[in-house]
Amino acid sequence: MNNNEESYFDQIIGPRLRALPPPDDNGLTLEDKWWINRFEYLKEHGYMMRPRYRPGWKPSYDPKQVIEKVDAEDGQEMIHPDVMDALRMSDSLVVALKRVKVSTGEERSATLFSNDANKLDPRNHCVRLLEVLPIPDEDDRKFLVMTWMRPVMNPRFRTVGEGVQFFKEMIEGLQYMHEINVAHRDCSLNNVAMDANSMYTRPYHPIDLKKGYNWSGKASHHSRTRRPPRYYFIDFGHSREYDPSQTRPLEYALKSGGYTPPEGLEGTPCDPFATDVFLLGNLIRTSFLDGDPRLHKPGVSGFEFLRPLVTDMVADDPSKRPTMVEVLSRFSQIINKISWWKLRSRAIKRDEAPLSKPFRAIYHIFWTTSMLVLRKPAIPCPKPLH
Template sequence: MEYAIVKEENRHQERDDGLLFTYEEIWVRHFHFLASRGYQLRPRYNPDWVPSWRLKPVKYGSGKNEDAIPAWPKVVDAICLTNGQRVMLKHVELSSEELSIMTYVNTPAALEDSRNHCVRLMDVILLPACETHALVVTPLLYEHSALPFRYVGELVEISIQIIECLDFLHDHNIVHRDFCKFNVMVDGERLIPGGWHPFDPRAPPDGRHDKLSRFKWVDRRSTGPHAYYLIDFGYSKRLESRDGALLTGIYGQDDSVPEMSLTVPYDPYPVDVYHVGNMLLKFYGEYRPCGSLERLKEVAQKMAHKDPSSRYTAQEASKEIHRVCRKIGYFRRRQRIWPDDPIFDTFFRFLVRIGVINPL
């Protein structure tokens, strides 16, 4: 099957013109091929696309141009034509370990492990006439931090799952190397009943931000339990042993790990622990202190200790978070937490409680 051609007039020319960025052109070229494999991309990537704002006198940027919302580099959303499920496609390098690790954590044996909260691999697509890259297909998930946490139990839930996942990976000699905020997702189907736009998490599927198409969501507690997932294994490594493992390089969203270095080898396992602990500390720090959060915080502080030899191992952190969370009983998990922001005064909290407003 031949590549489709990108129209010259649809290529990005100037700032905020809503047209195709260079990194998006791959999806136009493979539009028909992916349809033949059962995956329908958005109209933006149809080779015959005519931007909607050229057809109607609506100014681009008015919030009514869904086809102006770009994908991110290497990833795009699609609809599975066999069942209508929304999915994500990612362009991965075959020279990396990303595909092999994703395949490994999705084997039947690995999926039987309750600690395995890695993103599910639905399909692998080999690209025509390409020996360097492939596409991996995963379910469409939601950015876990795009909606606020409102109860202690919600933070308990995510804390347990991500630390369990870290323990699972390390138990299989896998280091993620970027176990950070934007690589933790949640199944958002129940949280956002009307759906969301894959590349605008606070917009409905049509991408509009006007009053006629409002983005609506509900509390995690009222729709739980929720499944959180780890994504993006682009920097990940599967090592032969836990003993004597040394790597170099500064990887990931969080470069504050004290021992990471371009030249001095370090143990990557404590780096993963630091990443998760530091992420959790930031979660807890966004809310006004309370006794239950302080207990969770103590675990995260031990994970993010500056001295790697003083940190918990993933297994120790998993045991400790389970121990701490058992002490946070039913009623404490139902305790309301509020962002550490002066706007959340008594009257504002009252309006939130009775459902008059639902702030993000």
């Protein structure tokens, strides 16, 4: 941490944290209690939160014992103060309840992608809203209800073709957003997610992703090739919708996923669509091609064929970046030239243990044979939405 960061923490963040009351004897914070107070309301609307967030809950573990808490289902806290997981009681679907401020416009943007005109378009890869609920006594906030999703990189990509499916849906989805005159403006890896329910033989726990929802046993899953997931853009708090009859205004670029686009570093307003192109290219570069040195993530081998396209997408000069129409066209041309064997080859994490590679390679041959017998395409293709 540098001196500026220390000064910012000491002056701004530290006092705010110290001003918050400590958790109570059960380990519940003010935010926990806010959600507990909405339990009955959410239940009336068909959503059941986990035991920890129900009135009268007492921990099954000693709150002073960290290890006991980690090992207990009711010790699993929410991932963010504004996001709660719950079961939809009608069909046991795990959903996300996101608390948003009306003033951010996130509800409006998310609703746009979920309306009748857009929700069934196969190019639309923006998360669909299941429902929007008012929050009692809080006119300035609402609940957005969506399917609960997993991080894109968990579980790992097994083949190059599985990675290609992800790139295709993200490129296609951002091109669609631009086509209907919407800029995401924050499309980093943090703001894309995977609906992996098709992959899992039973629901997984929303906090400990390796466990089953009922906390008994592991959450076993099929590969992306066998049971294709879907990938979505999420979090539209910074998105902007533009009037197609007007010249698109320039915007100041935001820091996204820990990275600031070149135009943001220079403090120069820019076409927000060009900034989106950079952010998506940077996502591919830092998650697959090169890895992310900030987070010590090594990247994934097998995707060098995308290097020329990604290099153009992250050009320092926004005017030299391709449009998303051009990105999609070039991407399709590249993929059409790749052999089926390359698409079915292993996507290898660069930090994979050398001693394990021969064994993984042999297993991969037998697994690939089984996928061929089942006639699973090299690039997974999820079933159309209805």
